[in-house]
Structure formats: C-alpha cells, structure tokens
Amino acid sequence: MTTKKPKRPFQFKQFSVADDQCAMKVGTDGVLLGCWADLPVKQQVKLLDLGTGTGLIALICAQRFASLGGNFHITALEKEPNAYAQACFNAEQSLWSEHISIVQGAVEDCLPAWSQQKTQFDVIIANPPYFQQANACKSTERDLARYFQQSHLSWLLWAETCLAPDGVIYFILPLQEGEILLNTLQALPNPPLFCTAKTSVCGAVGKPANRLLLKFSQKFQPCQKSQFAVRDGNGYSPTFAALAKDFYLKL
Numbered sequence: 253m254t255t256k257k258p259k260r261p262f263q264f265k266q267f268s269v270a271d272d273q274c275a276m277k278v279g280t281d282g283v284l285l286g287c288w289a290d291l292p293v294k295q296q297v298k299l300l301d302l303g304t305g306t307g308l309i310a311l312i313c314a315q316r317f318a319s320l321g322g323n324f325h326i327t328a329l330e331k332e333p334n335a336y337a338q339a340c341f342n343a344e345q346s347l348w349s350e351h352i353s354i355v356q357g358a359v360e361d362c363l364p365a366w367s368q369q370k371t372q373f374d375v376i377i378a379n380p381p382y383f384q385q386a387n388a389c390k391s392t393e394r395d396l397a398r399y400f401q402q403s404h405l406s407w408l409l410w411a412e413t414c415l416a417p418d419g420v421i422y423f424i425l426p427l428q429e430g431e432i433l434l435n436t437l438q439a440l441p442n443p444p445l446f447c448t449a450k451t452s453v454c455g456a457v458g459k460p461a462n463r464l465l466l467k468f469s470q471k472f473q474p475c476q477k478s479q480f481a482v483r484d485g486n487g488y489s490p491t492f493a494a495l496a497k498d499f500y501l502k503l
Contacts, residue, residue: 264499266315267346271306273338278308280482281463284453285379285424286312287495288465292374297324300414302359302378302407304328307339307352309377312499314348319498325351327373331358359410360402367413376411377422380404382429404433408468412444421445421468427452430464446472452479457489 261268262278271277286309291297297317301310310328317324328343330336336356343352355362404425411421425433434450437443449467454460461479480491488496488503497503 261342263501264311265501266499267311267342269306269308269311269342270338273334274306275332275335276305278306281424282306282308282379283312283496283499284463284482284492285309285377285422285465286316287499288451289313289375289377289422290420290467291316291320293320293322294374295322297322297375298373298416299324299326299375299377300373300411301326301328302376302411303380304330304339304354305335305379307342307354309379310339310352310354311342311346311348313375313377314346314351315498317351318348325353328352328354329357329359329362330354331356359407363410363414367410371414372416372419373414374416374419375422376415376419378407378411379424380407382426403436404429405436408433408437408445412468412470415470417470419470420448423464423466423468425464425466427461427464430466434466445470447475448473449476449478451477454479454481456483457481457485 259272261270269278291313299313301313304310307328310326314326328339330339333356336354340354343349343354346352404423408421408423415421434447437445445468447466448469451465452461453463453465455462459481481489482492483489493503
C-alpha cells in the first residue's frame with residue numbers, strides 16, 4: 253500500500269500554515285480578512301478569532317500586532333477536533349505561540365459563557381461557515397466548515413455580548429449572505445451594532461463582487477463603502493498587494 257505524502261505547509265513570510273487535517277484549506281478569504289481588519293495600537297489588546305480553522309487569521313493578526321508593538325493576546329475558537337488540533341500545531345510552531353490560545357468549543361456555547369463571566373475583547377474577527385445546509389459534503393468535518401449551524405446574525409449578536417465598549421467586530425461573507433446579515437441586523441427594533449465599513453471584493457477586474465468585508469461597532473458612524481479586485485491584468489491588484497505584501501512570499 254502506498255502511503256500518501258503529507259502536504260507541505262503553506263509558507264508565508266514569517267510563519268507557515270499546515271492544513272492537511274482541515275476540511276477548509278488556506279484560502280484568499282482568510283488572508284483578506286486578516287489583512288483588511290484595522291488593529292488597534294495600544295498596550296493591552298485582546299482579540300477573539302471565531303472559527304479559526306487552521307489558525308491562519310490568528311497568525312496574520314499576531315504578526316501584525318507584533319509589528320505594532322505593545323502587548324496582545326489572541327484567543328482562537330474552533331469546534332471541529334481535527335481543525336482544533338491543526339490550529340494548535342500551527343500556533344505552537346509560530347513566533348507568537350505565547351500570545352495565542354487555541355480553544356476547542358462552539359460559538360453558541362463559549363460566547364454566552366464568556367459573556368456571563370464579563371470577558372471582553374477589543375477585536376472580534378470571524379470567517380464563519382458561509383452557507384445554509386445543502387448537499388452533504390464528503391465529510392462531516394467539511395459540512396461543519398462549509399454550512400452554518402447557527403445563523404450569521406446569531407454569531408454577530410453573541411460576539412457583541414463579549415465586545416469591549418470601544419471594540420469592533422469583523423466578518424467576511426459571500427455577497428448575498430453578507431447583505432442578508434446587514435438587512436436582518438437593521439430590521440431589529442434596537443440594533444446593538446452598526447455596520448461602519450463595507451468593502452466589496454471581486455476575484456478579478458471586471459468580475460462581479462463575490463465577497464463582503466464588514467466592520468461593526470456599538471457606536472453609530474456613517475458606513476464607509478469601498479471595493480477592490482484581488483487580481484488585475486498584471487497579477488495581484490495594487491490594493492490587494494498592499495494588504496498582503498507582508499505575508500505573501502512573492503510580493
């Protein structure tokens with residue numbers, strides 16, 4: 253019997269990410285969100301990464317925090333056992349292992365418990381499962397990663413209960429699911445959060461947007477809207493290259 257050769261980790265400039273045990277692999281969406289989110293510059297910062305998967309976003313944010321100086325700690329939450337183990341491995345191999353805690357658990361269990369304990373985070377970031385249950389995937393692990401068991405609004409409202417007064421929440425979602433989230437949030441009698449930034453992203457110039465990057469705050473501000481493409485006719489677009497230049501080897 254031939255033994256399958258393990259997949260080589262995805263190598264970034266300052267860290268690597270193994271994803272051979274994860275249902276959802278390293279992809280552009282995680283890089284987009286980790287690089288696009290504004291990170292505060294202050295001495296004590298607590299960040300929560302919901303549904304961390306491989307730990308990619310947590311590692312991107314750790315590198316960014318380290319470059320800003322100050323003290324930071326990242327809590328990365330993951331439900332699926334294989335992804336949890338892989339995120340632990342990736343964090344332990346990084347330069348910032350002492351700043352990252354990987355926690356196994358579900359959003360719907362951990363966030364209400366943390367809220368009762370008055371645990372608060374300055375930044376909460378999420379690349380959640382995108383779609384409602386459709387055709388079954390090849391594995392239960394991929395089902396968990398791809399199809400949401402709890403609505404995106406539920407994730408957002410649970411996150412809000414653990415948000416520091418001046419904190420912010422960041423999501424990335426497919427365009428349609430992102431618009432649904434915004435509409436359902438605005439339809440609430442007293443929305444606890446406001447969308448303060450909304451960036452539409454398309455895969456290439458001339459293609460329709462297929463992702464939304466969203467920023468939420470407890471304080472109302474006019475929503476800043478923008479858009480960009482990941483690629484243009486010459487490769488990566490200038491906007492994406494500026495975001496990812498500290499991470500991608502070929503930038």
